[in-house]
Amino acid sequence: MNDPLGLVNHILNKSFVDGPGNRAVIFMQGCNFRCLYCHNPYTIQYCNACGLCVETCPQHALTLGKDKIFWNEDICLECDECIRTCPSSSSPRTHSYTPEALWEQISHIGPFITGVSVSGGEPSLQVAFLAQFFQLVKENSTLTTLIETNGFAGPQAYTAMLPWLDMAMLDLKCSHPRKHEKLTGQPLDSVLESMRFFAAQGKLQQVQQVIVPGFTDSVEDMQRTAKLLAGVDPEIRLRLLRFRPHGANGPSAEWQSPTDEHMDTLVETARGCGLKEVERSL
Amino acid sequence: MEKRRLPEPFMEFEDLRQGLTAEMVTPFKQHVSDLLHAHDLIYEQKRDALAAAAVGSLPYPPISAAARELLQSGVLCVLGEGAAPYHPRYVAPDYARILHEGSPFLELKPAQTLFDATTSLLTAYKYFPAGGLPVFIGRLDELLEPYIDTVSPETARQVLKSFWLLVDRLNPSGFVHADLGPAASKTGALLLDVDRELGTITNLTLRYDPQHTPQEFALQAISNALGVTKPYFLNHPAMAADWGEDYVIASCYNALPLKGGIYTLVRLNLKRAAEMADDDPERFLDETLPEIGKNWTEVIASRARYIIEDVRWFEDNFWIEEGLLDKHKFSAYAGVFGLAEAVNHFTRTDAHPEASYGHDKAANRLAERITTRIHEVLEDNPVASCEGTDGKACYHAQVGITSDLDTTPATRVPSGEEPELYEHILTEAPTHKWINGGISTILEFDQTAAQNPAAVLDIIQGAFKAGIRNLSIGSANSEFVRVTGYLIRRADLEAHKAEKALRYSSAALGSGVMENHPNHLHRIPRKV
Numbered sequence: 123m124n125d126p127l128g129l130v131n132h133i134l135n136k137s138f139v140d141g142p143g144n145r146a147v148i149f150m151q152g153c154n155f156r157c158l159y160c161h162n163p164y165t166i167q168y169c170n171a172c173g174l175c176v177e178t179c180p181q182h183a184l185t186l187g188k189d190k191i192f193w194n195e196d197i198c199l200e201c202d203e204c205i206r207t208c209p210s211s212s213s214p215r216t217h218s219y220t221p222e223a224l225w226e227q228i229s230h231i232g233p234f235i236t237g238v239s240v241s242g243g244e245p246s247l248q249v250a251f252l253a254q255f256f257q258l259v260k261e262n263s264t265l266t267t268l269i270e271t272n273g274f275a276g277p278q279a280y281t282a283m284l285p286w287l288d289m290a291m292l293d294l295k296c297s298h299p300r301k302h303e304k305l306t307g308q309p310l311d312s313v314l315e316s317m318r319f320f321a322a323q324g325k326l327q328q329v330q331q332v333i334v335p336g337f338t339d340s341v342e343d344m345q346r347t348a349k350l351l352a353g354v355d356p357e358i359r360l361r362l363l364r365f366r367p368h369g370a371n372g373p374s375a376e377w378q379s380p381t382d383e384h385m386d387t388l389v390e391t392a393r394g395c396g397l398k399e400v401e402r403s404l
Numbered sequence: 405m406e407k408r409r410l411p412e413p414f415m416e417f418e419d420l421r422q423g424l425t426a427e428m429v430t431p432f433k434q435h436v437s438d439l440l441h442a443h444d445l446i447y448e449q450k451r452d453a454l455a456a457a458a459v460g461s462l463p464y465p466p467i468s469a470a471a472r473e474l475l476q477s478g479v480l481c482v483l484g485e486g487a488a489p490y491h492p493r494y495v496a497p498d499y500a501r502i503l504h505e506g507s508p509f510l511e512l513k514p515a516q517t518l519f520d521a522t523t524s525l526l527t528a529y530k531y532f533p534a535g536g537l538p539v540f541i542g543r544l545d546e547l548l549e550p551y552i553d554t555v556s557p558e559t560a561r562q563v564l565k566s567f568w569l570l571v572d573r574l575n576p577s578g579f580v581h582a583d584l585g586p587a588a589s590k591t592g593a594l595l596l597d598v599d600r601e602l603g604t605i606t607n608l609t610l611r612y613d614p615q616h617t618p619q620e621f622a623l624q625a626i627s628n629a630l631g632v633t634k635p636y637f638l639n640h641p642a643m644a645a646d647w648g649e650d651y652v653i654a655s656c657y658n659a660l661p662l663k664g665g666i667y668t669l670v671r672l673n674l675k676r677a678a679e680m681a682d683d684d685p686e687r688f689l690d691e692t693l694p695e696i697g698k699n700w701t702e703v704i705a706s707r708a709r710y711i712i713e714d715v716r717w718f719e720d721n722f723w724i725e726e727g728l729l730d731k732h733k734f735s736a737y738a739g740v741f742g743l744a745e746a747v748n749h750f751t752r753t754d755a756h757p758e759a760s761y762g763h764d765k766a767a768n769r770l771a772e773r774i775t776t777r778i779h780e781v782l783e784d785n786p787v788a789s790c791e792g793t794d795g796k797a798c799y800h801a802q803v804g805i806t807s808d809l810d811t812t813p814a815t816r817v818p819s820g821e822e823p824e825l826y827e828h829i830l831t832e833a834p835t836h837k838w839i840n841g842g843i844s845t846i847l848e849f850d851q852t853a854a855q856n857p858a859a860v861l862d863i864i865q866g867a868f869k870a871g872i873r874n875l876s877i878g879s880a881n882s883e884f885v886r887v888t889g890y891l892i893r894r895a896d897l898e899a900h901k902a903e904k905a906l907r908y909s910s911a912a913l914g915s916g917v918m919e920n921h922p923n924h925l926h927r928i929p930r931k932v
């Protein structure tokens with residue numbers, strides 16, 4: 123059987139905000155949510171090689187092959203004209219890796235990091251690839267593995283990688299079923315199942331939530347979220363991330379960022395509902 | 405209004421053999437008079453500058469014509485020591501002995517309590533026998549831990565806070581240096597705590613050993629470093645492999661044997677040296693450096709001899725008589741700076757302007773070859789008086805002074821030109837390999853680091869695995885800036901610009917460096 127290929131949007135060699143310690147982060151291409159405030163819509167779809175972006179590239183860094191786009195990274199200016207052009211929420215600037223090739227790349231920076239996080243997009247769309255990649259990481263190093271996921275794929279999606287997975291960071295977009303569906307385009311149920319599943323495995327490193335006006339920013343919203351989590355386990359760590367309109371798309375670019383005071387109020391609210399560890403981004 | 409030129413703290417005379425000559429008497433008097441009248445120097449600073457001027461008026465200890473030429477052309481320099489050295493540049497007294505046995509000369513009894521111990525230390529600092537300032541004030545956690553439980557925990561904190569305040573107020577300089585670690589201790593944690601609270605510029609090093617420094621202590625030190633730009637993180641296993649356990653870090657980041665000293669620091673300006681070899685790096689490595697090496701070590705030997713035989717520094721000296729310092733543990737620094745410019749001199753061409761240190765494999769490789777070659781040259785030119793380092797001059801990376809206009813400190817990539825973080829570390833790490841007498845790489849982080857100090861620890865550990873010996877960790881928006889090796893507060897920089905007198909003599913020095921190298925305020929912070 124051939125190794126599955128992973129489609130990667132980009133790799134960060136260092137991150138202080140994607141799990142414990144300093145981590146490499148691999149952003150996978152493709153997502154099963156359509157969040158209203160998505161900051162990276164070009165990670166949502168796989169490229170279908172329509173070729174539209176090729177013409178717009180000022181550097182002639184893109185060429186259309188038989189059924190794929192070739193991207194000349196060396197001359198690319200990262201001007202993003204291609205992703206603005208793409209009608210399909212995709213990007214021609216992705217890389218395919220075998221699990222070995224990806225590990226080979228990450229292993230070089232191994233001495234500087236504590237672990238590897240996979241994010242996206244939504245990494246659970248490429249679980250077969252990730253299971254093999256994580257296995258390589260665990261068999262060849264002391265690095266820890268972490269998946270940052272929206273949980274929608276449901277518990278069964280994660281079972282193959284479980285032996286090689288140290289931690290999961292679950293992105294709970296919203297704890298209200300109807301609002302969740304409005305915000306992401308998908309129902310909430312399987313997200314919660316995944317969260318319970320990771321918690322039961324002792325692998326739920328953190329739940330995080332973006333504080334978005336109208337969806338997650340009211341005290342009632344936070345009480346519901348915090349009670350839900352505390353009901354699973356009061357030890358679950360909750361991190362609140364402030365919505366930022368900069369880089370958001372469509373109408374959400376007009377939404378307001380919550381203030382420091384309001385973020386602090388929500389942290390207190392969550393603590394008041396029994397969660398022991400609640401923090402927020404700057 | 406035109407900015408008034410501050411008198412230089414000491415004077416160099418044209419002819420090194422003669423020192424002050426009849427023709428120079430008038431300018432010399434003018435220099436002395438300028439010092440007396442300087443408004444932005446306080447009394448102590450004037451007094452020190454006057455003493456330096458007096459020493460500067462003497463002839464240099466005898467050296468060959470070739471060595472003299474290198475000194476006069478600035479390829480070599482003795483960095484503010486003055487022509488005739490009358491004391492070692494740095495010493496590292498065995499303060500533990502004073503605490504355990506007392507000191508007859510200082511009329512101190514063995515310390516019984518934390519009060520006794522801190523009082524004895526402050527007394528000893530006052531009599532520090534080198535350089536006008538106690539550039540090494542002890543491995544403080546080790547020294548004070550035996551006394552920490554002689555008082556209540558609240559009192560212990562109060563005593564350490566007063567002690568730390570006095571260390572700064574009585575010895576106001578960024579070159580005053582204390583060591584901590586590798587083990588954690590109550591004293592170590594308390595000192596980090598009061599250091600953060602007081603915000604003084606006394607220098608600190610944590611001798612970090614992943615095997616023996618508990619994570620919690622290391623994280624406390626990192627949080628401090630992100631706030632107040634200290635302590636330094638020293639790769640203790642790498643240092644101990646060369647020095648054994650009994651070494652200390654003094655002044656900026658200078659390593660020397662405990663109970664030992666450093667007679668002199670003679671600097672080699674690598675940029676100037678490189679220019680002597682035209683465009684030929686092989687000639688530089690094979691001919692220029694070995695040639696310079698002979699004169700370099702000759703100058704070192706002659707200065708050490710002057711201290712030992714002319715001034716007879718070791719005689720009638722209570723530090724020696726009481727066993728607080730040991731003549732056999734003394735050495736001298738052969739310091740280098742301007743490696744970046746030396747490398748770029750050979751690798752950067754009109755066709756390849758980007759082929760520079762930090763950004764080009766061949767350039768980085770040349771940097772490694774140069775630092776290795778200098779090690780060999782120092783091995784080939786023994787200096788008998790450097791007993792503390794096996795009869796060879798101790799290899800040191802020097803951080804630079806105000807007048808170094810066109811050179812980068814030590815072996816660093818120039819501020820503002822730093823490559824990506826890991827690349828930066830991997831560029832400078834090979835240059836740390838042989839330089840065990842003091843060297844450091846500076847990393848500045850953005851504010852997200854404060855929320856995740858463990859991530860900074862990962863990078864420190866990675867850097868140490870890569871061979872880095874010492875790291876200065878800081879955050880880009882801190883009030884405390886690592887100028888070159890010592891710290892300066894931004895507020896002092898402003899005050900110096902406004903020609904106000906400053907308590908810290910090192911701040912005046914630092915301000916000069918900053919005026920000439922504003923890039924030190926524009927290091928590339930690591931966004932994460």
Ligand code: SF4
Binds near residue numbers: 182193197200204
């Ligand atoms: S970002 Fe896209 S459009 Fe811009 S240069 Fe690169 S490939 Fe071309």
Ligand code: SF4
Binds near residue numbers: 169
């Ligand atoms: S990136 Fe988008 S525009 Fe470019 S070829 Fe793929 S689908 Fe078409």
